[in-house]
Each structure stands twice: as C-alpha cells, then as structure tokens.
Amino acid sequence: MSMDLRVGFIGGGAMAEAIVAGIVQGTVSPSDIYVSDHKEARCQQLAEQYGIHASVGADSFIGNVDVLFLAVKPQVADKAIAEVRDKVGSKTLILSIVAGLTLDVLEASFAEQPVVRIMPNTPLSVGAGMSAFACGTRAGRTEAAVVSELLSAAGRAVEVAESAMDAVTGLSGSGPAYVFLLIDALSDGGVAAGLKRDAATLLAAQTVYGAAKMVLETGKHPDVLRDQVTSPAGTTIAGVRVLENRGLRGALIDAVLAATEKSRELGKK
Numbered sequence: 617m618s619m620d621l622r623v624g625f626i627g628g629g630a631m632a633e634a635i636v637a638g639i640v641q642g643t644v645s646p647s648d649i650y651v652s653d654h655k656e657a658r659c660q661q662l663a664e665q666y667g668i669h670a671s672v673g674a675d676s677f678i679g680n681v682d683v684l685f686l687a688v689k690p691q692v693a694d695k696a697i698a699e700v701r702d703k704v705g706s707k708t709l710i711l712s713i714v715a716g717l718t719l720d721v722l723e724a725s726f727a728e729q730p731v732v733r734i735m736p737n738t739p740l741s742v743g744a745g746m747s748a749f750a751c752g753t754r755a756g757r758t759e760a761a762v763v764s765e766l767l768s769a770a771g772r773a774v775e776v777a778e779s780a781m782d783a784v785t786g787l788s789g790s791g792p793a794y795v796f797l798l799i800d801a802l803s804d805g806g807v808a809a810g811l812k813r814d815a816a817t818l819l820a821a822q823t824v825y826g827a828a829k830m831v832l833e834t835g836k837h838p839d840v841l842r843d844q845v846t847s848p849a850g851t852t853i854a855g856v857r858v859l860e861n862r863g864l865r866g867a868l869i870d871a872v873l874a875a876t877e878k879s880r881e882l883g884k885k
C-alpha cells in the first residue's frame with residue numbers, strides 16, 4: 617500500500633529513524649521524506665541509508681509537507697516548535713511523538729494546523745510497531761485515517777483518549793526496553809545452562825516472538841496459553857514457580873506504573 621504524502625520530520629534521532637525505516641518499505645516514497653536534524657553527520661547518514669532528504673534546518677521543506685512529525689526530546693520541544701511554527705503550512709498535519717507533550721500545549725503552539733499526538737515504539741523500524749494516537753480538536757476523521765494508515769503500514773495503530781497516553785507510554789512506548797532486557801536475561805539463562813551465546817539469544821528472541829504471535833493470533837488469554845505449556849510436575853511449572861517467587865509479575869506491573877508516572881511528570885513541566 618503506498619500513500620501519496622510528503623512527510624517531514626523535525627529531529628532525526630532514534631525514533632524518527634524507526635518511523636522512516638518503517639514507512640519507506642512501500643508506504644511513502646523516500647523522495648517524499650524530509651528530515652531536519654541539528655547534526656550534519658546524522659543528516660548525511662540518514663540520507664545515505666534511506667535515500668531520503670535530510671538537512672540541518674527545515675526551511676527547504678517546512679512549507680511544503682502534508683505531514684510534519686515533531687520528533688525531538690521533550691526537553692527541547694519548545695525550542696524546536698518556536699523554530700518552525702511560523703513557517704509550517706496552515707493545512708500541514710502536525711504529528712507529535714514527544715513524550716508528555718499535551719494536545720493543549722500543541723494546539724496553543726500551532727495556531728491553525730490540525731494536531732495529533734502519537735506514542736510509537738521502535739519496532740516500527742521492522743514493521744512490527746505499536747502506536748497509539750489521540751486527535752486534537754482540529755483533527756477530524758480524515759486526519760485520523762491518515763495517521764492510522766501511515767502507522768499501520770509499519771505495525772499496529774490504535775486511537776485512544778489523550779488521558780490514556782501516559783499509560784501507553786509506560787507500556788508500549790517504553791516496553792521494547794523491558795522485553796530486550798527479558799530476552800537478554802533469558803539468553804544468559806541459556807548460557808548458564810551450557811548453550812552458546814548466539815544460539816541462546818536466537819532461542820530467547822524467537823520464543824518471545826512466537827509467544828507474542830500466539831497471543832495476537834489466537835485471541836486466547838495469556839494464562840490459557842501458559843497452561844498449555846505447563847505439564848503436571850513438569851519442567852515449566854518448575855521455572856514458573858521461580859518467577860512467581862521472585863515477583864516477576866509484580867516487577868513488570870511496577871515498571872509500567874513507574875514509566876507511566878514519569879510520563880505524567882514530563883507532561884506537567
């Protein structure tokens with residue numbers, strides 16, 4: 617599926633790159649993607665790797681894109697907005713991925729443009745992203761459909777109320793980091809049990825991938841699927857017992873809550 621859209625980015629960091637990598641795979645033509653980043657070397661790298669336009673400064677494209685991603689760190693978002701707000705086209709759809717930056721603030725910053733707040737995650741770069749988005753008052757169903765199509769091209773996208781954004785950030789926004797940690801730890805377990813590192817990491821990652829795929833494709837509750845693996849007096853329950861004793865469930869719940877709380881704090885500053 618390809619979309620006839622000119623897409624700009626303010627900030628060409630890790631998350632912008634993940635989105636670019638996701639949408640250049642058949643959704644948006646690289647020649648229609650424009651990135652502005654403060655760092656010249658970063659621009660060169662992005663231009664070479666993806667065949668997109670990348671420059672220090674956005675003047676060459678800012679008035680001429682259909683969609684503009686705001687993809688800088690929260691701490692410098694005010695400055696980045698001040699640099700572009702008077703130059704951006706009045707119909708350009710502003711898509712902010714800045715953690716904690718509210719629709720109220722965004723709508724006050726951009727006088728006329730429709731604004732959508734998005735929380736994506738880095739697996740977008742391999743077509744398996746999870747994004748949630750909330751529409752501002754000037755963004756209607758047409759804008760929501762554009763955002764949904766753009767993000768769905770590299771994973772899944774759901775529309776949520778803005779009040780859910782902090783929780784989304786704590787779960788799917790930050791979540792890849794929790795799962796990378798989990799995979800690394802599982803791999804360590806395999807190495808401790810005598811496997812070679814490469815094999816252990818492959819086994820760990822494919823197991824996480826397969827289990828996630830089963831949850832998504834069967835629609836069954838994770839506990840039902842867990843039960844299918846767990847033989848009476850078998851190996852699985854021996855492992856599960858250790859995880860329950862060490863509080864894995866509670867640790868994951870607390871991790872999501874801590875990240876959610878941090879997102880709330882960022883939004884208040």
Ligand SMILES: NC(=O)C1=CN([C@@H]2O[C@H](COP(=O)(O)OP(=O)(O)OC[C@H]3O[C@@H](n4cnc5c(N)ncnc54)[C@H](O)[C@@H]3O)[C@@H](O)[C@H]2O)C=CC1
Pocket residue numbers: 626627628629630631632652653654655658687688689690692695696699713714715735736737738789790
């Ligand atoms: N990394 C992640 O997994 C996720 C990040 N986010 C959000 O995405 C945003 C960006 O995060 P990252 O990509 O991880 O950060 P990053 O630090 O990798 O990238 C930010 C980039 O913006 C550039 N920059 C800063 N000010 C600029 C300006 N005024 N004009 C042009 N370029 C400018 C920097 O040189 C840098 O390359 C953050 O607000 C974060 O909250 C959201 C979801 C997931």
Ligand SMILES: O=C(O)[C@@H]1CCC=N1
Pocket residue numbers: 715785789790
């Ligand atoms: O760590 C962060 O603040 C950002 C937001 C979600 C993922 N990374």
